Amino acid sequence: MQIRIAIQKNAYHDSVALMSLTGQINGLDGIEEAVVSMGTPMNKELLANVGMLTEEAAACGDNDLILAVKAESEEALEQAFQEIDGLLHAQRGNKKKGGAPVQTWGAAVQALPEANLAIISVPGEYAAREAEKALKQGMHVMIFSDNVTLAEEKRVKELAAGKGLLVMGPDxxxxxxxxxxxxxxxxxxxxxxxxxxxxxxxxxxxxxxxxxxxxxxxxxxxxxxxxxxxxxxxxxxxxxxxxxxxxxxxxxxxxxxxxxxxxxxxxxxxxxxxxxxxxxxxxxxxxxxxxxxxxxxxxxxxxxxxxxxxxxLKAEPAGGTGAGERFRKLLDEADRQRSRLAAGQTDVRGLFCGGTLTAEALSILRGEGLAVRSNVAKKPEEKLQDVSVSTGHTLLDLGDDEFTRGRPHPMIEPGLRNERIVQEGRDPAAAVLYLDFELGYGSHADPAGVSIEAIREARRAAEAEGRYLPVVAYVCGTELDKQDKASQTRLLEEAGVLVAESNKEAALLAARLAGRSIKEEA
Amino acid sequence: MSEGSLVLQATEREEGIRLPSAAGGRWAGAYIHSVYKSTINIAGKDGQLLLSLAVRPAILAPGMAILDWEGDFTGLFSPHKPCNQIRIVGSSLQLSEWLICDLSAARLVSLAIPGPMAAAPPERLAELTEALRRFGKPGGAGRPWLRAAGWPAPLETLHERALYSQLMKLALLARSGGERELYGALTGFAGLGIGLTPSADDFITGFFGIMLAARPECRQWAEHCGAGWLARVQARTTFLGYEMLRQALAGKVNRAALAVITACLEGDGRRLEAAACGLAALGSTSGTDMLAGIAFGLDTLYVWKRRESNADQNCHSEERLP
Structure with missing residues (x-):
């Protein structure tokens, strides 16, 4: 019989996770006993009673996690520990290899001496100091934090440039x-x-x-x-x-x-x-x-x-540039839906999670001759005065500070714009709802899914007053993203949403639904 | 991308929590101790637990504040890693660049165990045992306690078997030993079981919860001997297990356990069933372990009551398990 022990120092896992882990390992072929528990004296005594307490396990602390497996063979042990590794990382939502948590900068450098990039996400007032530490150790830096002063930003960037290093950020x-x-x-x-x-x-x-x-x-x-x-x-x-x-x-x-x-x-x-x-x-x-x-x-x-x-690069477009048959069909569908609009339905109502996508949409719609207002507009005449009420063609960046104060960014929690989707559905002037959905790391696991009901609700509200409400969406992502672009797109299409393949396409579709002839058909 | 800050308001907090602004130095150097599915624990520089922040459906526990948040908690809290320093802004805690928790407007809730309360009628133990059979989860102290109480409960894991062995010893000690001896013996039991609050610690918490509610002698013991008992336990269990036991000896348990304890001592069978169901839902086995501890406490109370009654009649005899 083979025994192997692994210790995770100061490891924190839910009991639910540990119970599930123990059950799954005990269910593997060739495993006689698997014990996953904290390294308290009583739990060590328990291991000793079944002959599984090694010197390493005996030396661990109360807050360390002991993974002890007794198996028929070395192969079964190997399989069990591979399984444990996978399960624990999956439970952390982190399938990449990661080190044990460290408490100091020095410990982090020691734990990963080959690292040449530091990502800094600390309160803004400390970010520059931490960035300087990293730069002095020869690392490139990404600063996720905001609220770093311009003077600090300039200082760390000059330091980095002098060393031939990058500082990405702040913000x-x-x-x-x-x-x-x-x-x-x-x-x-x-x-x-x-x-x-x-x-x-x-x-x-x-x-x-x-x-x-x-x-x-x-x-x-x-x-x-x-x-x-x-x-x-x-x-x-x-x-x-x-x-x-x-x-x-x-x-x-x-x-x-x-x-x-x-x-x-x-x-x-x-x-x-x-x-x-x-x-x-x-x-x-x-x-x-x-x-x-x-x-x-x-x-x-x-x-x-x-x-x-x-x-x-002299690359042939691999389809989907927006110039093809697919986009023409979307425009035709937009025309068909436009014919169902009531007399007062004139306005584009864009509700965005992405700030730059809002700015791009503003630029495109303006180019199509629409007088648009937005909270991200730089031109005074385009600046939306009251973000709580849409007026005319309106594009809102819901990730802007005025919306996210006290709430997470809509890319993390896109459901936060749902209320506004329904609000726009009730507005008799709304001719088209224009939405973006960002996929990828950090974004919500199912951005379209959490908004579908709100889209339906908005449409029901419009229909109750005898109006038809077209919805245009853009899913910014790839088939490799964890959210699966195809299923996000399908979900929206099944709800009757016109799904574009770029933000530009979506903007042009919205313009078409607002009655523009479209100068450049993508 | 500018994200702004998310300010979560605490809707209620256990009354013993000291707000950062009022607590001065203890909050300096506070850091995130651990992050779970619905809870973040904050510890001070001295390593003591200062506060647990949780969202529903977490059950309010001593030292905990419940935050007003209906969204995806896991996604919200997962970026916050143990050891991250937090900042104090007035009476709010800034957990990260974008997440602030404001405790100032929270309703204060007492989780103090009332007492001493009237003795529970004998049927409460049978009702509690039945609830444990119906709602209890395997893997912790639930099935070992049922087995010790004579039910044919299977013991499938190494921990269940070890817990059973320990519970039998404790049950026998309750029948043959003195009150202080039993409390003292619990230090040797602490720390056994899976999880950051090992099953034994949850069991002891439930046990002390009902004993403190029912026996003035237990309160006196906790007052005079509790600190020494805790010092011995601290070396035998996890950080969170110790903190929970410290609160229990100070007379505080979580809201669900408190509901079961009060239902045992002043409620009826229906109220007890609902409360037990609520407690069993806590954690993976934590609630079940506490239920088992409360059942052990009730059993012990009946044994001692009979023993004291027999002693009065000068006819002491060894008791049997229920």
Whole structure:
């Protein structure tokens, strides 16, 4: 009979998890006894009584978890411990290998000496200090925290630049480094397009569209939304460009941001002029025409950005660019649904989880001649005064501070916008509901599922007053994402929602439902 | 992406919790001790448990505050890892960049065990045993207690067999030994079983809960000897097991256990059945273990009552298990 003991120091698991684990291991072939319990003296005595107390187990503490298995063979033991490992990691919701929790920075470095990237998520006032520690140890840094002052941001970024390191953030929510998605990122193919972005959902959308086009991502570097402010000077956007220029797997460089400060934009463009690699620039809502005239490949939408990058790689679109038969059918369906609208139904009502997707939709709808109001608008005439009531064509970023104060971000809990979906359904002016659903790491496990009932409720409310309410949605994700894009899409389609393949497509469908002829049919 | 902060309001809190602003130094260096499906435990720099934050359907327990949150708790709390430092903002706890828990408006709830209460009628033990049979979960002290009480309950795991052996010893000691001897012997039982509050600790909590409610002698013992007893137990069980026992000896148990204890001593069979069902739902086996502990306490109370009555009549004889 073979016995093996494993100890997890200061391991915290629900009793339910431990009971389930014990039951499952005891049910495996060749297992005589499995005991999973805390290392209290009584539990050790129990192990001793059945001849399973090793020196290691005897030495462990009350708050350590003992995993003890007695089996017929070494093979059965091996299988049992593989099973234990899998079950414990699954229960933690973390299928990747991870170390034991550590309490200090020094212990973390010691536990993982080969690490070269630190992710910092601590209260903002401490974030810069922790970032500096990491930089001084030669690590790149991703700062998820916000509430870091501009002065601190500049200080850590200058420190990093001096060392040839990256600081992604503060308030950086998305990155893909060496194929690993960090924070809110989608699971996409690896490839030859390198991205630097000062925009979370913008980076998500372009990486997702690249994946749809059959391409892949070498690196996707987030800089944090303020990097292109005059005070910071685009330090990390520049470092990101340089890193991608030096990265042998990157063949095309993509820049995504809201329009930078002119002096910062100048620096970015100068850097790109000297680049040996082709680049695509997407300064959303910026002057793309001027960039083109200056000889740059400039895009006005996130979908165009991905397509232009594909063009540089001479890649044939792998379908679904929005220009094909599928999109025409969607437009036809939109026309059919528009014919069912009542006289007063005129307005687009966009309820978004993604901030950059809201900004992109605003830009596209404006381009289609609609006078839109939004809480993320920069132009005073487009700024929505009262976010609680939609007026005319309205696009709301429900992830903005005014909505998330006291609530989680809607990408984590998209159900929070459900109330507003129903509210818009009751509004006789609403001609179309326009929704986005983000998939990927960090996002809700079933974003469409938690909203379906609200969509139906909104429609019932409209129907009760003799109106038909079209709904347009975009699911930002890939088939590799844990939420499964196909089933999320199916769920929406079964509820009668027109599901677009990009945010641009969705915006154009919404414009069509609001009576626009669509200048550019995607 | 700017996420803002989620401020969760506590709707109720156990009255013994000291708010951060009023507690001064104890909250300095407070950190997340552990994170479970519906609970986060906060400990102070000295390692003592300061507070447990939970959401429904968690049952209010000593040192706990219940937060007003109807959404997905697991998703909300999973980013919060043990050892993370927390910040104090007024009377609120900032668990992370985006999550703040405000305790200031919570309704205060007493979980103090009332007492001394009237003796329970004999049928309560039979009713409680029946509830344990119907609602109890396997793997902890439930089936071992039923077996010790004469029911043909199977003992399938190593822990169940060990718990049975210990419970038999305790039941015999209750019949032959003195009150202080029995309480003292429980230190050797603590720490046995699966889970962060091992089954034995839950069992002892239920036992002391009913004993403190019914016997002034137990309260006196807890007052005079409780600290020493706890010091011995601390070296024998987990952090959370010790904290639960510390609260129990201070006269506090969770709301579901309190409901069973009061139903035993002043309620009727129907009320006891509903309360027992509620307690059995607690945790994987914790509630069942507490039910078993309460049943052991009731049994012990009857044994001692008879013994004391017999002693009065000068005809002491050894009692049998029910």
């Amino acid at each position: 950086c929510g998305t990155a893909i480094i060496n194929g690993v998605g960090l924070c809110f990122a989608n699971e996409v193919r690896r490839g030859s397009v390198g991205l630097v972005a000062a925009s979370g959902t913008g980076l998500q959308e372009v990486t997702v569209q690249l994946h749809r086009l059959g391409l892949g991502v070498s690196q996707a570097i987030g800089t944090g939304g303020r990097d292109l402010h005059e005070e910071i000077g685009g330090i990390m956007m520049l470092e990101g460009i340089r890193a991608l220029q030096a990265d042998e797997k990157t063949e095309v460089i993509v820049l995504i941001s809201k329009p930078p400060h002119p002096s910062v934009q100048e620096r970015m463009l100068r850097e790109l002029e000297g680049s040996a690699k082709p680049a695509v620039v997407c300064f959303l809502d910026g002057d793309a025409e001027a960039l083109r005239e200056a000889g740059f490949t400039a895009a006005t939408t996130l979908l165009d950005t991905a397509q232009l990058a594909a063009g540089h």
